[in-house]
Amino acid sequence: MSTTAREQFPLYIDGEFREGAGGQTFETVNPYTGQVWANVAEGTVEDIDAAVASARAALSGPWGQMTGNQRSALLRRLGDLVAEHAEELATLEVNDSGKLYKEMVGQTRFLPHWYYYFAGLADKVEGRQIPTSNPNYLVYTRREPVGVVGAITPWNSPLLLLTFKLAPALAAGCTFVVKPSEHSPASTAYFARLLDEAGFPAGVFNVVTGESRELGKALAAHPGVDKVAFTGSTATGARVAQAAGANINKVTLELGGKSPQVVFPDADLNAAANGLLAGVFAATGQTCMAGSRLIVHESVHDELVELVVQRANNIKLGDPTDPETQMGPVANGPQYDKVMGYLKIARDEGGTIACGGETPEDLGGYFIRPTVITGVNKDSTVVKEEVFGPVLSVYTFKDEAEAVALANDTEYGLAGAVWTKDIHRGHRVAGAIKAGTVWINAYRVVAPEVPFGGFGSSGVGRENGIDAVNEYTESKAVWVELTGGTRDPFKLG
Ligand code: NAD
Numbered sequence: 182m183s184t185t186a187r188e189q190f191p192l193y194i195d196g197e198f199r200e201g202a203g204g205q206t207f208e209t210v211n212p213y214t215g216q217v218w219a220n221v222a223e224g225t226v227e228d229i230d231a232a233v234a235s236a237r238a239a240l241s242g243p244w245g246q247m248t249g250n251q252r253s254a255l256l257r258r259l260g261d262l263v264a265e266h267a268e269e270l271a272t273l274e275v276n277d278s279g280k281l282y283k284e285m286v287g288q289t290r291f292l293p294h295w296y297y298y299f300a301g302l303a304d305k306v307e308g309r310q311i312p313t314s315n316p317n318y319l320v321y322t323r324r325e326p327v328g329v330v331g332a333i334t335p336w337n338s339p340l341l342l343l344t345f346k347l348a349p350a351l352a353a354g355c356t357f358v359v360k361p362s363e364h365s366p367a368s369t370a371y372f373a374r375l376l377d378e379a380g381f382p383a384g385v386f387n388v389v390t391g392e393s394r395e396l397g398k399a400l401a402a403h404p405g406v407d408k409v410a411f412t413g414s415t416a417t418g419a420r421v422a423q424a425a426g427a428n429i430n431k432v433t434l435e436l437g438g439k440s441p442q443v444v445f446p447d448a449d450l451n452a453a454a455n456g457l458l459a460g461v462f463a464a465t466g467q468t469c470m471a472g473s474r475l476i477v478h479e480s481v482h483d484e485l486v487e488l489v490v491q492r493a494n495n496i497k498l499g500d501p502t503d504p505e506t507q508m509g510p511v512a513n514g515p516q517y518d519k520v521m522g523y524l525k526i527a528r529d530e531g532g533t534i535a536c537g538g539e540t541p542e543d544l545g546g547y548f549i550r551p552t553v554i555t556g557v558n559k560d561s562t563v564v565k566e567e568v569f570g571p572v573l574s575v576y577t578f579k580d581e582a583e584a585v586a587l588a589n590d591t592e593y594g595l596a597g598a599v600w601t602k603d604i605h606r607g608h609r610v611a612g613a614i615k616a617g618t619v620w621i622n623a624y625r626v627v628a629p630e631v632p633f634g635g636f637g638s639s640g641v642g643r644e645n646g647i648d649a650v651n652e653y654t655e656s657k658a659v660w661v662e663l664t665g666g667t668r669d670p671f672k673l674g
Contacts (some may be wrong), residue, residue: 188219190366191193192390193373195235196383202227207392210280210365212510212547213501220333221278221366224389225398229637230388233405235256236329236356237382244356249304256351257302259379260296263289266375270340270368272594275501277365278336278512279547282502282523284464288341295645298629299348302650306353307402310401315674319661324654326354328407331400333421335413336364336512337467343369345633345644346433348412351385353400353653357388360400363412364513366390387583397421404428408653411435412469415638433642433652434633435469437567438595441588442472443578443610446480448600448655449622454488456598461553462496462551463625465508466571467516468640470596472624474564479577480619486555486575491535493551493573497542510547511570517547527554527574528562559590560623567593581606585613594636598624618641 189206191198200206205223210216247255263270267467271286278285308322330350334342337419339361339595350357361369369388375629376386389396397417401409402424409417409425410433425432442460460472477485501509524538537552552572557564563574578584588597588610595616599610611619617635622628627633632646 186229186353187217188367190219190221190370192222192224192232193370193386193388194228194232196377197386198373201391202226202231202575207363209277209365211511212512213663215546219248219367221370221390223393224360224391224396227311228389228548228602229396229399229403230362230405232330232389233331233400233403235384236358236387237405237449239356239382240326240328243383244382244385247354249306249352249354252301252351253356255302255379255381256296256300256348259375260293260300260672261380262375263296264293264570264630266417266646267272267292271372273324273368273371274339277339277367277513278459279501280337280464280467280512281506281509283504283506288338292340292344293347295344295629298537299352299650302349302647304325304351306650308652308656317392317662317664319657320662323619323657323659324353324651325657327597327653327655328355328443329405330355330357330408330653331403331406332357332359332410333400333413334359334361336362336367337464337469339365340368342412343372347386347413348629349382349644349649350410350653353650355653356385357407358389360389360391360396363392365567385572398424401425402427406430408432417673418640431635433644434640435644436594436595436638436640437569438469438471438474438635438639439474439565439567439591440470440596440598440616441474441476441614442598443584443588443600443614444475444477444481445581445584445599445601445603445606446478447602448481449602450481450485450488452622453600454485454492456600456622458492458496459491460570460598461573462508462643464551467512467569468625470618470625472596472598473568473573474588475573475575476578477575477583478584479579480623484551484574486535489573491502492555493553495537496540496551498548498550508551508571510544511549514547514548516569517549519548520572521567523563523566523568523572524552525555527561530557530561532557532561539578543557559587585610589613589615591654592638595634596620614668
């Protein structure tokens with residue numbers, strides 16, 4: 182592919198599409214074709230400074246004067262534009278990440294609902310009037326935008342994870358600087374065109390792309406940022422939290438996971454097998470909420486593993502843009518090496534590869550067959566660490582107490598599932614699993630209305646849902662003296 186045919190993606194700062202301060206670009210590779218398909222502006226720390234300054238200035242410009250109702254109208258317009266461009270946005274994400282078009286277009290067609298949902302909340306950012314024991318005062322609270330949000334996103338679902346942050350931040354009246362992943366920057370860069378067209382004032386939304394990890398560091402540590410919203414790995418999240426903490430800034434962290442799927446003997450094993458496929462093979466297992474640990478009652482282990490293996494072997498791998506394809510490649514070289522490394526460790530530790538475990542010869546590249554590993558236990562590396570690929574680890578339990586103990590034997594707590602027809606047990610076990618989301622007889626369903634986030638090393642704070650706007654506001658208490666009199670200055674209250 183010649184350089185001239187490549188798509189070009191500039192930065193977006195202060196309402197302008199521009200090249201990086203150093204004038205450089207970097208290449209982004211389609212993991213399916215192995216071809217460079219776009220040139221993206223290489224931002225610099227200077228560009229981060231400019232973006233933050235522009236976001237700060239926008240707070241005191243027309244955006245800062247807008248009513249919730251006006252912000253709501255802009256968010257609705259943005260939702261409409263996302264709907265109009267859903268197919269284009271999905272194609273950009275497929276080119277960048279190799280994920281299935283079917284999956285990504287499902288996400289981009291769903292995105293407008295986030296903008297509509299938070300448009301509905303933008304004019305409901307309400308304070309309270311608080312009665313106190315002192316009748317001489319009227320006290321009320323206001324919720325005010327926290328200010329400039331610095332967002333850092335990963336490569337696996339760039340626009341969905343951006344939207345989890347952007348929609349409530351805009352509803353609250355914040356301004357925004359995003360640094361997307363170096364592995365999948367294109368859709369976020371393109372997204373700036375939609376905010377521009379929707380009519381958001383200059384500086385409200387800024388995009389700084391770049392290959393250098395210095396950009397994320399600079400944004401997380403920037404003294405001009407008031408809140409950092411991050412999705413990515415737990416190791417990076419800890420560094421981001423430290424940088425934000427040094428500025429006494431708020432953070433939302435959506436990090437890794439090692440989510441359990443607990444299957445009881447009375448479960449509908451057919452449904453559970455499909456839930457397992459959805460949990461760990463859809464999106465090639467590259468989702469934070471991947472249900473990568475199957476904890477199954479010993480009496481149904483063989484039957485369920487057989488069902489899952491049979492279906493896993495029938496998953497159609499191939500071109501992510503083909504509607505018939507069910508699983509694409511993993512997203513990039515380092516990720517491929519990481520997953521293959523884990524498969525070696527699993528074998529070395531005595532695990533049995535019940536299916537998959539290799540790259541299909543006819544496809545090559547970054548493809549890895551859907552893999553089921555049996556014969557592991559709670560201490561195996563593939564059970565403890567996030568693989569972020571199409572790898573399911575299977576081990577057994579004898580009774581409910583053991584199932585819950587195994588499910589919770591992890592530093593993570595993002596999601597989990599319980600499969601049973603016993604309504605009492607379903608709720609009981611859902612209550613006992615330490616995770617931000619638990620599905621009963623289902624897996625991998627999210628919605629703008631429902632809070633999402635993790636316990637433990639899976640994160641801090643919640644995205645989505647009615648309270649997400651509060652994550653982007655500060656509460657201010659206002660005391661109004663009612664008597665008009667004077668007071669004893671040396672007495673409190
Ligand atoms: P990553 O942590 O390597 O990178 C995430 C982002 O952080 C990228 O934009 C990267 O450039 C940036 N970054 C890197 N070093 C930084 C630093 N020192 N300071 C600030 N920013 C820095 O993660 P990834 O490989 O892109 O994504 C995969 C990980 O994300 C997985 O662990 C997965 O579980 C997690 N994830 C979590 C969720 C969730 O909602 N909980 C969703 C998707 C992915």
